[in-house]
Amino acid sequence: MNGWSASDIPDQSGRTAVVTGANSGIGYVTARELARRGARVVLACRDTTRGKAAEELLRAQAPGAQVRLARLDLADLDSVRTFAADLAEERLDLLVNNAGVMALPHRRTVDGFEMQFGTNHLGHFALTGLLLPRLRAAGPGARVVTVSSGLHFLGTVDPRDVNMDHRYRRWIAYGRSKSANLLFVHELARRLTAEGSGVVAAAAHPGYAATNLQTAGARMEERAWAERAAELLNRAVAQSAEEGALPSLYAATAPGVRQDDFFGPRVQLWRGSPARSLRASWTRDDRASAGLWAVSERMTGVTYEWVGA
Numbered sequence: 001m002n003g004w005s006a007s008d009i010p011d012q013s014g015r016t017a018v019v020t021g022a023n024s025g026i027g028y029v030t031a032r033e034l035a036r037r038g039a040r041v042v043l044a045c046r047d048t049t050r051g052k053a054a055e056e057l058l059r060a061q062a063p064g065a066q067v068r069l070a071r072l073d074l075a076d077l078d079s080v081r082t083f084a085a086d087l088a089e090e091r092l093d094l095l096v097n098n099a100g101v102m103a104l105p106h107r108r109t110v111d112g113f114e115m116q117f118g119t120n121h122l123g124h125f126a127l128t129g130l131l132l133p134r135l136r137a138a139g140p141g142a143r144v145v146t147v148s149s150g151l152h153f154l155g156t157v158d159p160r161d162v163n164m165d166h167r168y169r170r171w172i173a174y175g176r177s178k179s180a181n182l183l184f185v186h187e188l189a190r191r192l193t194a195e196g197s198g199v200v201a202a203a204a205h206p207g208y209a210a211t212n213l214q215t216a217g218a219r220m221e222e223r224a225w226a227e228r229a230a231e232l233l234n235r236a237v238a239q240s241a242e243e244g245a246l247p248s249l250y251a252a253t254a255p256g257v258r259q260d261d262f263f264g265p266r267v268q269l270w271r272g273s274p275a276r277s278l279r280a281s282w283t284r285d286d287r288a289s290a291g292l293w294a295v296s297e298r299m300t301g302v303t304y305e306w307v308g309a
Contacts, residue, residue: 004273006033006246009253013038016089016138017252018131020044020072020124021099023054026147026206029245030096032058034252035065039094044072044083046099074099074123075109077300084130092134094252097124097146097181103170113299114163116173121180126300128188132199136307140198145251146185148205150264152178156282159291162299178205180292182262182283187293189259190286195307200259202251205277206244207265239265250274260284 017034021027022043035041035058043058045051051069059065070087073079100120109118128144135142154175158164164173181203188201247263251274264277282288297303 004246004250004254006242006249009033009037009249010255011038012253015093016040016042016091017094017096018042018044018087018092019096019098020074020127021046023047023050025241026245026248027096027098028054028058029241030098030248030252031067032062032065033245033249034094035067036062037253038066040066040089041068042087042089043067043069044099045069046071046073046075072099072127073110074127075111075115075119077111077123077126079110080123080126081130084127087131087134090134091137092131093138093142095128095131095135095144096248096252097128097144098248099124100147100177102149103174105170106168114165114168114173116170116177117157117162117164117180120174120177121184122296122300124181125184125296126302129300129302129304132304135199136197138199142199143252143257144185144188144199144201145248146181146201146203147248148181148185148203148262149174149178150205150207150277151175152182152205152283153280155179156280156288157183157292159288159295162295179280179283182279183285183289183292184296185262186260186284186286187289190289191304191306193259197307200257202257202259202261202263204247204251204262204274205264206241206247207239207272208244247274247277 017039019027019031022031023045031041048071055069072083104115107115155172156179157176185201185203192199251263262277262279263274266272266275
C-alpha cells in the first residue's frame with residue numbers, strides 16, 4: 001500500500017455505497033471518489049440543505065456520477081430507523097460510517113445520550129445492525145468501514161458511565177467515542193467471521209485533516225477566538241480532506257483488507273499514504289468489546305440477527 005492514492009481505487013461499477021456525513025470533509029471526498037469509480041452512492045446527511053449543495057458539487061466534479069441524497073440524523077434513533085427502512089436499494093456493498101462530532105460542549109441526543117458517544121458510536125451501531133441484511137445480500141466483498149481517530153488513545157469507554165454523566169470532559173468524551181468505534185469493529189469482525197457471510201468490518205482514521213470538525217465546538221459556543229485559532233492551525237499543519245480520506249477509501253476498496261484492520265496515515269498517525277495503524281490495546285479486548293456490544297443493543301434497541309444463530 002506504499003504510496004497508495006485515489007487513482008489506485010479499483011473499479012466500483014455495480015456496487016452501492018452509503019456514506020454518512022457525506023456533505024463535507026472526509027465524507028464528501030470519500031463519496032466523490034467512490035462515485036468517480038462507478039459506485040452508486042447514497043449521501044446520508046443530517047442537514048439536507050448542505051447535503052443538496054454537496055450533491056450538486058459532486059455531480060459537477062464527477063460528471064455522470066450516480067448519487068442521491070437521503071436524510072440521516074445519527075443523534076436521533078427514529079431518524080436512523082427511518083433511513084434504513086426507506087433505503088430503496090435491496091443490496092448494499094459498502095457502508096462507510098464516517099459522520100461524527102468532536103469535542104462539543106455537553107449536549108444530549110434526541111434519545112438522551114451524551115452527544116459524542118450517541119452520534120459517533122450508538123447511531124452507527126444501530127445503522128449497521130439495521131443495514132446488515134442488505135450487506136449480506138451483496139455477498140462476499142461487502143464491507144463496513146467505521147471511521148475512528150488517532151485520539152482514541154485519550155481513553156476507553158467506562159462501562160459504569162458511558163454517557164459521562166459525572167465530570168464531563170469534551171476531549172475525553174471524544175476519545176472514548178472513538179475507542180467505542182474500534183471496539184465495535186473488533187466485535188463486529190469477530191461475529192462476522194463466526195457466521196461466515198463474507199462481510200468484512202474494518203476501521204480507518206484520517207490523521208490530522210482540515211475539516212469542519214475542529215471548529216464546530218467553538219462555533220456552537222460562539223467562541224470566535226477559538227474558532228479562528230482552529231482555522232489557523234488547520235492551515236498551518238493539517239493535511240487536506242482529500243489526503244485524510246485515503247485511509248477510509250483504502251479500507252473500503254483495496255484488495256486484501258482483513259477483518260478488524262485499522263488504517264491511517266503512515267507518518268506518526270498524522271499524514272501520508274494509508275498504512276495499517278497503531279491502536280490502543282484496549283480496542284482489541286474481547287471482554288470489553290462484548291460488553292460494549294451488549295450495552296449498545298440495550299441503549300439503541302437494535303439487536304443484530306446472525307446467520308445460523
